Amino acid sequence: MTVPVYIGYYFTIQPLQPATEILIAELGYAGFESFVETENGVEAFIQKPEWNEHILDNIHILNSDEFEITYTTKEIEQVNWNKEWEKNFNPIVVDDICGVRAPFHEKSDVIYDIVIEPKMSFGTGHHETTHMMIQHLLKADLENQKVLDMGCGTGVLAILAEMRGAQPIDAIDIDNWCYLNTVENVERNHCRHITAYEGDVSLLDDKRYDVVIANINRNILLKDISSYAKTLKSKGQLFLSGFYSEDLELITKECNANNLEFVNSLDRNNWIAACYKLK
Numbered sequence: 001m002t003v004p005v006y007i008g009y010y011f012t013i014q015p016l017q018p019a020t021e022i023l024i025a026e027l028g029y030a031g032f033e034s035f036v037e038t039e040n041g042v043e044a045f046i047q048k049p050e051w052n053e054h055i056l057d058n059i060h061i062l063n064s065d066e067f068e069i070t071y072t073t074k075e076i077e078q079v080n081w082n083k084e085w086e087k088n089f090n091p092i093v094v095d096d097i098c099g100v101r102a103p104f105h106e107k108s109d110v111i112y113d114i115v116i117e118p119k120m121s122f123g124t125g126h127h128e129t130t131h132m133m134i135q136h137l138l139k140a141d142l143e144n145q146k147v148l149d150m151g152c153g154t155g156v157l158a159i160l161a162e163m164r165g166a167q168p169i170d171a172i173d174i175d176n177w178c179y180l181n182t183v184e185n186v187e188r189n190h191c192r193h194i195t196a197y198e199g200d201v202s203l204l205d206d207k208r209y210d211v212v213i214a215n216i217n218r219n220i221l222l223k224d225i226s227s228y229a230k231t232l233k234s235k236g237q238l239f240l241s242g243f244y245s246e247d248l249e250l251i252t253k254e255c256n257a258n259n260l261e262f263v264n265s266l267d268r269n270n271w272i273a274a275c276y277k278l279k
């Protein structure tokens with residue numbers, strides 16, 4: 001496998017919080033893949049083919065009067081991702097019963113103990129959207145349900161779905177690193193019912209699922225909701241995240257146009273995770 005070239009952005013932020021957290025979330029949705037929090041700010045990395053000179057145009061926090069944010073950039077050949085995320089990845093626990101930790105962390109006292117080595121993929125449970133999708137899955141009845149995890153990242157949601165009794169599960173990601181990372185994490189968690197694929201909705205053909213999970217972003221969801229609806233069985237459930245509160249109405253409108261009715265939604269720091277049901 002060829003090692004991708006990255007562009008590194010080295011941000012200095014004053015004061016650090018909550019600006020750092022907001023900046024990481026905004027950069028993540030602009031395509032940045034990995035973040036290292038430092039004493040003075042954050043380092044953020046994006047693959048060179050994903051980069052363009054307008055990449056920071058929609059990063060609103062940079063225009064805030066409340067924080068002073070400056071940065072330098074550098075092209076880098078190789079990053080020791082493992083070393084960097086090991087320094088920064090603390091275990092998390094969602095609703096007291098689901099933990100997400102790295103292989104070197106001690107096992108915590110939870111019912112669902114998920115072990116993730118994210119490398120360059122999204123999905124350690126730290127982001128609001130993953131956290132809320134975990135909360136939805138902890139409440140959903142998944143026993144023997146056929147599940148699709150679209151935009152699987154590290155595979156964290158597919159792994160939890162299997163732990164909650166779902167089977168079989170398809171986990172799809174458009175990114176080769178995420179696909180490979182899901183395969184590794186599936187094995188690491190001894191899951192036997194998850195099949196990972198590299199691709200997007202074009203892989204779905206005539207497959208049918210009881211539950212579809214998609215934590216991606218507003219624009220991809222708007223484009224793909226009709227495909228999710230087609231792939232769902234009657235009364236099937238759709239869990240969507242990766243968008244802000246102000247986009248819930250638009251997402252719900254698109255769902256309604258595809259025969260999906262709104263069930264409920266969770267809200268965390270202005271991010272949404274919503275549940276819909278096929279009529």
Ligand SMILES: C[S@@+](CC[C@H](N)C(=O)[O-])C[C@H]1O[C@@H](n2cnc3c(N)ncnc32)[C@H](O)[C@@H]1O
Nearest residue numbers: 122123130151152153173174175178200215216
């Ligand atoms: C926000 S991450 C979610 C990861 C994980 N499911 C979670 O909840 O933490 C979104 C993932 O969707 C993938 N992705 C982006 N566009 C996609 C598309 N059109 N189809 C499938 N996956 C896509 C990205 O590569 C990324 O891994």
